[in-house]
Amino acid sequence: MRVTFKIWRQEGPDDKGVIRAYEVDGLSEDMSFLEALDHLNELLVLKNEKVVAFEYDCREGICGQCGVFINGRAHGPHDNITTCQLHMRSFNDGDTIIVEPWRAASFPVIKDLVVDRSSLDRIIEHGAFISAKTGTAPEANAIPIPKDVSDRAMDAAACIGCGACVATCKNSSAALFTSAKINHLNTLPQGKAEEHKRVAEMTFQMEIEGFGSCTFTGACEVECPEGISIINIAEMNARVVKSKLLR
Amino acid sequence: MTLDSKIPEGKLEDKWRNYQVKSQLINPANKKKLNIIIVGSGLSGAGAASTLAELGYDVKCFCYQDSARRAHSVAAQGGINAAKNYQHDGDSVYRMFYDTLKGGDFRSREANTYRLAELSAPLIDHFVQQGVPFAREYGGTLVNRSFGGVQVQRTFYARGQTGQQLLLAAYSQLYKMVRAKKVEMFPRSEMLDLVVIDGKAKGIIVRDLVTGKLKRFAADAVVLATGGYSRVFRLSTLAIGCNGSALWKAHKKGALFGAPSFTQIHPTALPQSSEAQSKLTLMSESLRNDGRIWVPKQKGDSRKANDIPEEERDYYLERRYPSFGNLAPRDIASRAAKERIDAGFGVGRLKNAVYLDFRHAIEKFGLETIKDRYGNLFTMYKKITGIDAYKEPMQISPAAHFSMGGLWVDYELMTTIPGLYAVGECNFSDHGANRLGANSLLQASVDGYFILPNTINNYLASEIKTDHPTTDHLEFEKAEKETKAHIERILAINGTKTVDHFHRKLGKVMWQECAMSRNKSGLEKAITQIKTIRDQFWSDVKVTGHDKEMNTELEKALRLADFIELGILMCTDALEREESCGAHFREEYQTEDGEAVRVDKDYSYVSAWEYDNGDFKLHKETLEFEFVKPSVRSYK
Numbered sequence A: 001m002r003v004t005f006k007i008w009r010q011e012g013p014d015d016k017g018v019i020r021a022y023e024v025d026g027l028s029e030d031m032s033f034l035e036a037l038d039h040l041n042e043l044l045v046l047k048n049e050k051v052v053a054f055e056y057d058c059r060e061g062i063c064g065q066c067g068v069f070i071n072g073r074a075h076g077p078h079d080n081i082t083t084c085q086l087h088m089r090s091f092n093d094g095d096t097i098i099v100e101p102w103r104a105a106s107f108p109v110i111k112d113l114v115v116d117r118s119s120l121d122r123i124i125e126h127g128a129f130i131s132a133k134t135g136t137a138p139e140a141n142a143i144p145i146p147k148d149v150s151d152r153a154m155d156a157a158a159c160i161g162c163g164a165c166v167a168t169c170k171n172s173s174a175a176l177f178t179s180a181k182i183n184h185l186n187t188l189p190q191g192k193a194e195e196h197k198r199v200a201e202m203t204f205q206m207e208i209e210g211f212g213s214c215t216f217t218g219a220c221e222v223e224c225p226e227g228i229s230i231i232n233i234a235e236m237n238a239r240v241v242k243s244k245l246l247r
Numbered sequence B: 001m002t003l004d005s006k007i008p009e010g011k012l013e014d015k016w017r018n019y020q021v022k023s024q025l026i027n028p029a030n031k032k033k034l035n036i037i038i039v040g041s042g043l044s045g046a047g048a049a050s051t052l053a054e055l056g057y058d059v060k061c062f063c064y065q066d067s068a069r070r071a072h073s074v075a076a077q078g079g080i081n082a083a084k085n086y087q088h089d090g091d092s093v094y095r096m097f098y099d100t101l102k103g104g105d106f107r108s109r110e111a112n113t114y115r116l117a118e119l120s121a122p123l124i125d126h127f128v129q130q131g132v133p134f135a136r137e138y139g140g141t142l143v144n145r146s147f148g149g150v151q152v153q154r155t156f157y158a159r160g161q162t163g164q165q166l167l168l169a170a171y172s173q174l175y176k177m178v179r180a181k182k183v184e185m186f187p188r189s190e191m192l193d194l195v196v197i198d199g200k201a202k203g204i205i206v207r208d209l210v211t212g213k214l215k216r217f218a219a220d221a222v223v224l225a226t227g228g229y230s231r232v233f234r235l236s237t238l239a240i241g242c243n244g245s246a247l248w249k250a251h252k253k254g255a256l257f258g259a260p261s262f263t264q265i266h267p268t269a270l271p272q273s274s275e276a277q278s279k280l281t282l283m284s285e286s287l288r289n290d291g292r293i294w295v296p297k298q299k300g301d302s303r304k305a306n307d308i309p310e311e312e313r314d315y316y317l318e319r320r321y322p323s324f325g326n327l328a329p330r331d332i333a334s335r336a337a338k339e340r341i342d343a344g345f346g347v348g349r350l351k352n353a354v355y356l357d358f359r360h361a362i363e364k365f366g367l368e369t370i371k372d373r374y375g376n377l378f379t380m381y382k383k384i385t386g387i388d389a390y391k392e393p394m395q396i397s398p399a400a401h402f403s404m405g406g407l408w409v410d411y412e413l414m415t416t417i418p419g420l421y422a423v424g425e426c427n428f429s430d431h432g433a434n435r436l437g438a439n440s441l442l443q444a445s446v447d448g449y450f451i452l453p454n455t456i457n458n459y460l461a462s463e464i465k466t467d468h469p470t471t472d473h474l475e476f477e478k479a480e481k482e483t484k485a486h487i488e489r490i491l492a493i494n495g496t497k498t499v500d501h502f503h504r505k506l507g508k509v510m511w512q513e514c515a516m517s518r519n520k521s522g523l524e525k526a527i528t529q530i531k532t533i534r535d536q537f538w539s540d541v542k543v544t545g546h547d548k549e550m551n552t553e554l555e556k557a558l559r560l561a562d563f564i565e566l567g568i569l570m571c572t573d574a575l576e577r578e579e580s581c582g583a584h585f586r587e588e589y590q591t592e593d594g595e596a597v598r599v600d601k602d603y604s605y606v607s608a609w610e611y612d613n614g615d616f617k618l619h620k621e622t623l624e625f626e627f628v629k630p631s632v633r634s635y636k
């Protein structure tokens, strides 16, 4: 299989990037998309060129580290998968594939396809935890949590933090990410003690980081590898109002 | 060198308490003055970092990924064990201890293994408190399921994301302490050397993966929590960045390496489909509850699976192990698959797989039930292979998965370098020669949250009185200079082959000779071959770009250089151990029908290797079984 990659190349944060074209032959349909990029990189090394910097770690759709725009879509042509789960069989021989980094003011480009997503860590830092110390836990079954409550918390907790929701949003909003975390913790009885503080602080940090506002287009849930629903955002908005009234 | 395991006095069930009673304490004002470096932010690293920070220490935590949340602990699907006996099925700390010791084929310490089981129940309490959404019954209590090698239900899980959910809890707790300014987090930072001053671990050299800058960090103690090193096989279920470098650098600075060759090969991963493949995805062990494993009876049968009639299928696990059948332990199931594949009965395009078939289960329980039980796994299988496993059998194959081996540690989790600790998968401790499913999330967490925070004080208590190290010390100077020279040497080679080229070669040798079954001549040959690969690497590798920038090729090259040396040690260890135990199967030591033969009278010890100028010197920690008599594992 032979394709032409058109890839965003950018030396560093302050450089102006450009799209460069690379023709790559000898690919097979069974290869993952990232393996095709590996292959390209090996060819570049042998041609004495710098490799394309791109991110990955687990390569099985769970760590959230991979993530690029492929032909204008976050994580490529399919709904609800990660970039590392995409395979070359989704493309045709002779295709041109445009590969770009996540685009969002809060995700500055570091190099080529690599962006800085530490803004998401800082949202977590601002209240996405239960302030109990190690060693202070009561017996696990002491507080029964009905299955439907626990399942709802789990649905929200499934976020892998890849940032596709932000990247695909026309407002670069982190509402899906933030709401998923808030709903995970605030749904559970363990998270109740700090619920209002958590909502206020996390949403405030979201604004400080420069993420845009949510206009409820629903684009994010289509690209979310875990299929996290935008209902979470509606629920977060209700919690914000409540926390303002009650705090 | 004598290896002192520092096992406390007393009855098995009193040892940990006895230890804690006698351990030295540090008052809160003094804790503030002590600095601890933690390399790794997986369950063991993040657990240790947050807990030590809560206790008042100043902590610096490092990881190579862009965020602490991405450590490979996230990949665990199956679950975490704990002796809660919630199912009222006769579980107890003692039973869990025994299962673990036996599962490891009696190649681990009784006292450590017991402590693991003892601390398992409070760990579940801890994670529930931190908000882990474990699976629940309708009435609100926690659910359990069973895993390979045990007869009770003691596994807790959070959908197919147990590792992810546990790590998110640990990461949240870590970031709580980042906000409290008690932890400083350094993502995109790779440890490239350990600094030892006057025989004690006092700091590390780190490469900033964004700028390429080398940085020095000093501390009163250093904790390695760097995870497994099975990427030495290249193809494995580990993340691409997983490495053995931190361990290897510590080893070269004097830390003994325990049982380096003990590697778990998981029986149900997806097979390799091309030379370019970078990773083998694990399919959960739970599939073996309902799936039946088979190969055609006829060698090289090229018919489609569904066209092969029932009587022409060989359900070899059921045939060989009638009582455990498809649920035989991992090491045994992997070896049996390899035996069939090597004998020419493998299936799939590359003839490197066996079938895992759900046809009978679907007929018996109905499609809906199977969908309900394994739906997400079937979906994942389809995403990767494009095949609908409800209609035709899955193709699976064994893959390198877990390192039982690691830095040798004593009961306090301290290595042979004072002040250097190893926690989680990177140490050799509780799993012996084979790890039971769902025991390692447990071990990593217990090490980090509960054990280390109660043992590190015993060392640090005396460090308060000594001067705090500073990074202008000559040893820092030296270590940084050596690291710089090492990097420059790699960049200067400018040869004709890529890093991956050499990694593929190393992986092939390791997989062929040092994986599921090993023999003397193969291992000897492997050592020679790896030495050749090493020499070729150092004369012909090509890395483009430079060292003052983000350079992913350089990162790979640095990791591979260490893997190559580690590979030699692994083969050396496997060669030395002339017995079969757990995952270590020496072909010379088997019964007539191919079962492992353990040789307790000669090999009831942990091998601990000392680095000796490119050579390795063996030390032995004899295993004393005071409370349990080692028996022969049988799953027939």
Ligand SMILES: Cc1cc2nc3c(=O)[nH]c(=O)nc-3n(C[C@H](O)[C@H](O)[C@H](O)COP(=O)(O)OP(=O)(O)OC[C@H]3O[C@@H](n4cnc5c(N)ncnc54)[C@H](O)[C@@H]3O)c2cc1C
Pocket: B039, B040, B041, B042, B043, B044, B045, B062, B063, B064, B065, B068, B070, B071, B072, B073, B074, B075, B076, B077, B078, B079, B080, B081, B162, B163, B189, B190, B191, B192, B225, B226, B227, B228, B237, B238, B239, B242, B243, B245, B246, B282, B401, B402, B423, B424, B425, B426, B437, B438, B439, B440, B441, B442, B444
């Ligand atoms: C696919 C898969 C499924 C599994 N399923 C289960 C299961 O169901 N149940 C179970 O109990 N166990 C399971 N395991 C095993 C278990 O997940 C691991 O053993 C455990 O999570 C390891 O935790 P850790 O903290 O030791 O290391 P990790 O979580 O791997 O963390 C290692 C950390 O070290 C850092 N690091 C590494 N090298 C360096 C360096 N040189 N410099 C700086 N930082 C470095 C990394 O950045 C990372 O933060 C599974 C493993 C795999 C691979």
Ligand code: FES
Pocket: A055, A056, A057, A058, A059, A060, A061, A062, A063, A064, A065, A066, A067, A082, A083, A084, A085
């Ligand atoms: S590499 Fe981990 S999710 Fe893609």
